[in-house]
Amino acid sequence: MKKIAMKNPVVEMDGDEMTRILWTQIKEILIEPFVGLNTEYYDLGLKHRDETDDAVTAAAAEAIKRHKVGIKCATITPNAERVKEYGLKKMWKSPNGTIRAILDGTVFREPILADGIKPIVSGWKEPIIIARHAYGDIYRAVEFKVKKGEDVSLKIGGSAEEIMTFQGDGVLSVAHNIDGSIENFAENCFEYALEKKKDLWFGTKDTISKVYDGRFKDIFNDMFEKKYKEKFERAGIVYFYGLIDDVVARVMRSGGGFIWACKNYDGDVMSDMVSTVFGSLAMMTSVLVSENGFEYEAAHGTVTRHYYKYLKGEKTSTNPVATIFAWTGGLKKRGELDGNAELAGFAENLEKTTLKTIENGTMTNDLLPLFKREGIEAKGVSGEEFLRTVASGLTV
Numbered sequence: 001m002k003k004i005a006m007k008n009p010v011v012e013m014d015g016d017e018m019t020r021i022l023w024t025q026i027k028e029i030l031i032e033p034f035v036g037l038n039t040e041y042y043d044l045g046l047k048h049r050d051e052t053d054d055a056v057t058a059a060a061a062e063a064i065k066r067h068k069v070g071i072k073c074a075t076i077t078p079n080a081e082r083v084k085e086y087g088l089k090k091m092w093k094s095p096n097g098t099i100r101a102i103l104d105g106t107v108f109r110e111p112i113l114a115d116g117i118k119p120i121v122s123g124w125k126e127p128i129i130i131a132r133h134a135y136g137d138i139y140r141a142v143e144f145k146v147k148k149g150e151d152v153s154l155k156i157g158g159s160a161e162e163i164m165t166f167q168g169d170g171v172l173s174v175a176h177n178i179d180g181s182i183e184n185f186a187e188n189c190f191e192y193a194l195e196k197k198k199d200l201w202f203g204t205k206d207t208i209s210k211v212y213d214g215r216f217k218d219i220f221n222d223m224f225e226k227k228y229k230e231k232f233e234r235a236g237i238v239y240f241y242g243l244i245d246d247v248v249a250r251v252m253r254s255g256g257g258f259i260w261a262c263k264n265y266d267g268d269v270m271s272d273m274v275s276t277v278f279g280s281l282a283m284m285t286s287v288l289v290s291e292n293g294f295e296y297e298a299a300h301g302t303v304t305r306h307y308y309k310y311l312k313g314e315k316t317s318t319n320p321v322a323t324i325f326a327w328t329g330g331l332k333k334r335g336e337l338d339g340n341a342e343l344a345g346f347a348e349n350l351e352k353t354t355l356k357t358i359e360n361g362t363m364t365n366d367l368l369p370l371f372k373r374e375g376i377e378a379k380g381v382s383g384e385e386f387l388r389t390v391a392s393g394l395t396v
């Protein structure tokens with residue numbers, strides 16, 4: 001069989017633990033038999049990050065700037081225990097954080113839906129994609145404890161602003177955001193909505209936070225009026241702005257199928273809610289969209305608990321679906337950027353076959369309790385067995 005050729009490479013970022021095992025299996029079983037895979041390989045496994053003083057992570061991000069498409073395996077973000085476990089030189093920063101700082105951009109998280117796996121919210125028929133602003137607010141806030149009777153004032157440039165006198169002991173938070181960051185966020189959301197041909201919803205609490213949240217509202221609305229109104233009309237999609245509480249109520253009543261832009265904290269909280277409603281973190285993909293490139297990954301971590309079992313020789317059933325979709329997302333984007341319809345078509349077909357495998361009853365154990373389909377008996381298999389079943393569906 002002739003393999004599909006790739007003109008330009010994708011940046012391949014290998015990772016850690018159970019997902020590292022799945023990574024190699026996905027390539028060997030599902031991709032390399034069909035595609036003349038062209039990747040620029042970076043090993044972001046913790047051991048190699050430590051050996052390179054984490055230079056490999058920055059190098060991978062720079063490579064995404066050059067090649068525009070990256071596909072990343074889950075990686076360990078070291079804490080004190082990991083420093084001991086791996087004998088690390090230092091508690092290296094989160095690779096995702098490092099890559100995001102270099103590429104900037106917005107993270108979109110999208111649940112993967114298969115027939116038979118019913119969302120807990122029965123009305124949600126289509127995925128809700130969460131776009132989370134990844135800068136500022138409480139995540140960069142400066143916080144203080146303040147005593148009763150103490151005056152608080154804030155010096156901005158040359159002049160001091162009286163804030164308040166504390167009526168009792170308490171706490172104080174100084175949060176900020178930057179127009180440029182909000183503008184990038186807005187632009188990424190409008191562009192992604194056009195690419196996906198899905199409505200964009202956004203909500204803040206601008207009635208209470210008139211200046212701060214009001215700025216978010218104004219930046220989104222101004223950009224929409226100036227740059228996106230006609231494009232949205234032509235694409236047949238809608239931009240909807242509302243108060244965050246109203247938006248939450250509408251989201252619950254909706255049928256899904258839109259992109260929900262969230263301020264930093266809202267996105268942190270709501271993405272956990274959305275992934276839970278749709279089934280499992282193992283069925284959620286994540287893409288970083290920036291003007292510097294696109295980076296695809298699974299939303300879950302390295303599945304440490306399964307890895308320790310695997311090392312003891314025990315059989316594990318780790319769900320590879322989100323990692324498969326990271327590969328297909330990257331290959332589809334590569335195909336689209338290179339005008340390589342064959343490659344994009346292969347990726348599309350691999351996604352469909354993966355879902356069909358689940359719908360026909362073969363799945364990893366995490367999905368078993370969620371699956372219900374008339375006339376189909378579900379069978380739990382190992383991650384590798386699942387991949388082989390998908391592969392057999394690809395070749396028929």
Ligand code: NAP
Nearest residue numbers: 074075076077282299300301302303304305318319320366
């Ligand atoms: P995790 O790897 O997402 O796993 C948490 C639990 O969720 C697992 O123990 C498992 O539950 C279930 N799970 C997650 N993915 C699954 C899959 N594909 N198939 C089946 N079950 C799955 O989170 P964690 O254990 O908190 O973190 C482990 C490591 O991952 C940490 O070192 C962390 O730094 C890293 N991490 C990396 C990223 C990233 O690279 N993007 C993101 C998050 C965490 P059961 O054990 O009940 O089966």
Ligand code: MG
Nearest residue numbers: 267268269272
């Ligand atoms: Mg969270």
